[in-house]
Amino acid sequence: MPAPLSRIPAGALVSALLAAAFCVQAGAALRPHVPLLLTATVVSLAVEGVLFRWQRVVLTAFAKAHADITVRHVLRDLLLVVALLRLGEQQEPLYTPLVGGLLAFYALHCAIQAVSVLVRRTRTLPVVTRNIDASALRLSAAPPVLLRRPGPRLVLFGLPATAGLLTTAATGDPRCAALGVALSLGLAVLGLADLLARLLPGRRPVGEREALEWLDAWLAEYRPTAGLYFSGGVSSAYQANMWLEPLAKLEGRPLIVLRERFMVQKIAPTDVPILCLPKVSTLMRLEESSLQVLIHPSNSGKTSQVLRIPTLKHTFVNHGESDKLSSCNPYAKAYDEVWVAGPAARERYAYAEVGVEDKDVVEIGRPQLDGVRPYQGPPSGPWTTVLYAPTWEGWDGNPGNTSVIEAGENVVRALLADPGVRVLYKPHPLTGSVDPRAGAADQRIRELIRAANRERAVPRPRDTAELAALTRELDRLTTLAGRPGADQVERMLVQSAPEPGRAEAVARATAAWEEAYWASLPEGEHQVVVDARPTLYSCFNQADLLISDVSSVISDFLASGKPYAVANTSGLAEDVYRKTFPTVRAATVLTPDAAGVPELLDAVRHPEEDELADARAELKRHLLGPDEPTSQERFNRAVRELCSAALAHRARMEERLAEEVPTEIPDQRRSATPPQRAHP
Incomplete structure (x- = not known):
């Protein structure tokens, strides 16, 4: 039984439609049949637009099969020429110049592509910069995107010729085709002239030697x-x-x-x-x-x-x-x-x-953890926020790498069973990239959370106008300058220097956005956090409890001093598990069935029942070091000391080189005594 259309991938449907349009166009050209020819050609052009807009993967597959846009466009025009010859057999001499014009257009298309490659090479510098004034390299704006992409260029520049051929097939007037071909030729000539002008010595960036000399000079100055x-x-x-x-x-x-x-x-x-x-x-x-x-x-x-x-x-x-x-x-x-x-x-x-x-x-x-807020006591509101942040499955197939497969659904079900819990689920971005079971479990967990939100009487979302405004501001600050079609050379020009205080502005905007984001969420609604915002550390600050796997997430969360748990899916006994992984030393260890979640939540809500508080404080010092001096101060000191070691090493090497006396190696051709020839 054939599969319903809803189950057939969109790419396959579009590909089949394009193939059918070409087949119909070929039949209509050979018969000939003008209405069918017009319909098939228009459909094939429309499908090309759909492919470029929504189905780039299909375009890649066509290219691998040597049926790229150039082949398809040539075939489309060729079928139109065949149709014209079949329709006007007595006017064949009139169509000969049209064929010649088409051939010239395709020759210009190839020339444009060749010159665009040359332009790209002249604009490929041996160094790429950002936040550096590199205007001395004769940087300039990139050529139009259309001149750098052969597929879209051929379709757009060739559209007048195709439209002219179609009109001639419908009306029998060769002037329509001549006008269309002439327009296509004109567009191609203008594009080629634009690219050729960029190869002039004054229009292209400096050569490799000059660029490297500039690099040396910049390093010496900075x-x-x-x-x-x-x-x-x-x-x-x-x-x-x-x-x-x-x-x-x-x-x-x-x-x-x-x-x-x-x-x-x-x-x-x-x-x-x-x-x-x-x-x-x-x-x-x-x-x-x-x-x-x-x-x-x-x-x-x-x-x-x-x-x-x-x-x-x-x-x-x-x-x-x-x-x-x-x-x-x-x-x-x-x-x-x-x-x-x-x-x-x-x-x-x-x-x-x-x-x-x-x-x-x-x-x-860990200097990055300065923004993680310390423990403020048990949950003060109606909700206990639990962050479940499992890691991914890793490359080695160890079942203990991630809890998603064996324990994830059980952990989330146990949390959702408590009416006072709000779940934040933040899976690792690579979840499911190696083991499909992890990806499937991740999707089931998300569905559990969506179902729980539907059942929970969640209040209406708060006003999000402020969040939208802050999002636009943050996007503006974090979006690098430059138009979408810019190449590396143009970006070097427009990104030569950051706005003064931009980094501080980004930090302030990020903090304001995070505050507005959490405030805008419906109270008590569970969240699946998969976007770049909010960050993991922002989720730390919202959570009263973390459940995770053996990973750097635990070490970083310890900076907060809050309770955490680890799902043990390694198959090891709990005492062996704690001994094997020191980061588990101050954690509540959960079995794959998540049977200990209720007791864990009680300990979070009632600190007097939390028997691991002292162990967490000790483990924090063991993993992250002391609170004073700060991590940034220790980082600065380590850099200073290693810089001093580098300078001392460099001085010793220069001193040794200065003390060495060069030894002259004798030239054998001058000093060696020529061998004596033996007398017979």
Whole structure:
């Protein structure tokens, strides 16, 4: 039995409609049948518009099958020419110039594409910047998007020719086709002229040599001291963004060094200068700069390249700490120092025996947690807010990585069964990316929460006008300058310097938005939090209790001093589980059936029944270090000390080089005695 249309993917339906339109157009052209020809051609053009607007995945599939927009458009025009020849066999000589004009148009289309590639190459500089005045590189606005995208350009520039051919097929007047082809040719000529003008010496950016000379001059003028080095994929920018505020508060002149061009736009708003150096040869120019320290929040394949610079000291700060083995990666021994939050991480490295010596471990706390509010006592209102923030399933298939699969639904059901609980569910963004069972469980949990909201008599939402205004303001502040069609060179021009005080304005706007967001929610309504806003730390401040898995979420939540629980899906006995994972030491351990949730909620509401308060305070010191001095102060001190070590090392190397006496290597061709030929 055929599947109903509602179950067929939209992309498949649109693809089938386009294929049918071409088949009908071919039949109508060969017969010929003018009404059918007109209808099929119009339908195929309309479907092309639908594909470009809503079904880009289908366009990619067509391109892989060598049926891209160029092939489809040529085929469409070819069928129209065939129809004209069939309709006016006596007028064939009149149509010959039209065919020649079409061929010229397609030749110009190819020429435009070739020149656009040349323009793109001249606008691909060896360095990409943000928050830096790089106008000396002769930066300019990008060519129109239409000239850089062959598919949309061909459809739009070729539309007059296609419309003219259709009109001629309907009326028999060749002048309509001639006018359409002439318009298409004119558009193509104008586009080609625009691109050619951008290749003139005065219109294109400087060459690679001049760009590198500018980079050296800028480094000499700015004289950076410490920098953040980051390389990663599209979804990994959060690992660098969490260190932007601590970096901006450093003494000296901080710098952000990136390796992927796309990452320049992924970094959150900051006043710190950003340099993207894609090539290794360009990266090595940092050796001659004043830069002394590079801070690494993650490991990547390109990390080894920057570690080759002998004048720099490198430290690994990670993007979060947990009891998982990933927090003790053996690659950490490649750095000069490893900066951790507190004594627990120091012990973790010693226990893991991955080659990191204790003298190279420095405790700096977690500067990002300064905004996490401390424990204010038991819930004072009618609702106990519980944050369930499980982590994802990980790459190793360990059942203890995430509680979503085995315990998630049980935990949420147990929470929803208490009429005084408000649930905040914030799953990890990668949930379900490895194990489909985790994704399916995540969807079932969301449906449980939606069903509970339908059953609960939730008051009407409060006025959201203020939230909408704050959202627009925050979007304005956090949206990087530049029009949608800008390329890297144009963005370098318009993002040459941040607005004065922009970072502080973003912080104030974010705080105001978060306050308005939580105030706008219907009282007691459960929430599924999956967007970038509100942040995890904002959810911390709303929660009276956290339920999570063994991850950095627990370590960060401990900064609040509030109660927390961990769902044990590892299969280990509770005593072994606590011993294996120190972050569980002060937690309530839940079994997969979530049987202990009612008792846990009682302890949250009645602090006198909370037997783990002292253990949490001790574990907080163990994981995050002391409250005084602050984490930012310890971070600053660690940077100063490592900068001093880098300068001392550089001075010793220069002194040794100055003391060395060059040894002359004899030239064998001049000093060697020629061999004597033996006499016969």
